Amino acid sequence: MTSYAYFFGCIIPNRYPGVEYAVRWVCGKEGYDLDVMDIKEFSCCPVPGIFYSSDKDTWLLLASRNLVLGQKERREIMTVCNGCLTSLLKATEYLKDPKRMGKVNRMLAQIGKKYTGIPRKTEGRRRIMEPVKVRHYVDVMTNDIGLEEVQAHTKRPLRNIKAAVHYGCHYLRPTENQTIDDPNDPVKIDKIVEACGATSVDYDDKLDCCGAGGGVRSHVVELANSLTEDKCRNIAAAEADCIVTGCPFCLLQFDNAQKAFTKDGIPVMHVAQFQALAMGIDPISLGFDTHHVSAHSFLRKLRGV
Amino acid sequence: MGEVEKVFLSGLHEKLVEDKVIDEPQLEPDFAKEIVKYGGKDVMTCLQCGNCTGVCPISLKINYKTRSIIKYCQFGLKTLTLGTQWVCATCYRCYEHCPSDINPAEVMIALRHIAIREGVIPPFIKVAATNLVKYGQSVKPDPEVEKIRKELELDDVPSRGAEYAKVIREINVLIHAAGYDKLIGIEEEVKA
DSSP: OOEEEEEOTTHHHHHOHHHHHHHHHHHSTTTTOOEEEOOTTOOOOOOIIIIIHHOHHHHHHHHHHHHHHHHHHTOEEEESSHHHHHHHHHHHHHTTSHHHHHHHHHHHGGGTOOOOOEEEEEETTEEEEEOOOEEEHHHIIIIIIOHHHHHHTOSSOOTTOEEEEEOOHHHHOOTTTOOSSOSSSOOHHHHHHHHTTOEEEOOTTTTSOOSOGGGHHHHOHHHHHHHHHHHHHHHHHTTOSEEEESOHHHHHHHHHHHHHHOSSOOOEEEHHHHHHHHTTOOGGGGOGGGSSSOOHHHHHHHHTO | OHHHHHHHHTTHHHHHHHTTSSOGGGBOTTHHHHHHHTTOOOGGGOOOOOHHHHHOTGGGTSSOOHHHHHHHHHHTBHHHHTTGGGGOOOOOHHHHHOTTOOOHHHHHHHHHHHHHHTTOOOHHHHHHHHHHHHHSSSSOOOHHHHHHHHHTTOOOOGGGSTTHHHHHHHHHHHHHHTTHHHHHTOTTTOOO
């Protein structure tokens, strides 16, 4: 059985603790009972929109530090965020270049760390190393656990719920690194939603950006919000009860931006929260009170009121 | 690069200067090389097909044309590119649709590197970097959220743990060693 290490990143623990609770619940004893541990020394991935954009050397150094921690435990790093996925995955690609790896290790030596990768097998005296594996929660659910299992664990099918799935750019692109789903026709989150008994509604421009990425939200929030507004208009037209995403930054954007252009808004949640609901969790544990858009309308519909 | 440059730009520089469309001092002849240095691909191989602009979600909202920015890069019009590239959402749609495999999103990222080295540093970069050296995370802990974490019986956020001081120290050492503190002007915050 594969062993994992949680990588929650910055936004989930500090803004959406309900997502963290849901992920731990789904992966823990109440759910799939995975071999998964916390590595307390993980830092920010670091965020690609800031560090990858301003100094790639610093970005690679800080990302490598996180990878070394996963390497020490010989575990796959399970990210719950598209940003963490793209940052760490890209770092493993960069580190395949021995020159870059050497440069990083000279710097990491100052804090007593070294990136080597994880030994896979030995050929004669040579140890063949492979990069530290970086996974996305959705990928773990659909590939390692499997949709049949997800369906089998659905104790309370969310039958009357119509969900609009938002994938988020860095789940799909750039395809030179990410290949966990079909970039032009992704299905994995839709399939999880359907395994939970709900309907995944189709809507226009489904694969469009939420607007937040690459520092746009921090730089020109109105621009980011206007992209979100377009998406929300399409989602509302499809009469969805909620937005389900695999990325906490998209979640944050949908959740915060909606108050800029609408009064009620469509509730937004992480796919782990959605899944936990179908597996029978008490909604009170999902921390919906930290969300700006109230989840009341969604929960009322769920109860069939 | 030489051949491509000849095909696309031969005589154009001179003509634009002659027509006073651009001033000679504005031009940086080695701008394309500088972009390559910061990890962008060779902009001289851009066909100017405009696919990147066509699929860009930002171009629908504001006057931001990826193709034009690549064109400025070809000419070496550095001043026109400083500041524009921060509206790129790095959604990488342009990369998927580029027939020349230029990866315009990565060019924007290289342009960000160049702008920062020219002293054009958006304030949110400093905020996030300061959070990182203080808390080990780019997002500042929120007392309200920490209260809810307690209610949910989740552990404290990592940055509150006593053993996390070591992590903060390591991050400070690395940021200082890479010269990042000096680059974006947060030397006072970093304790290496």
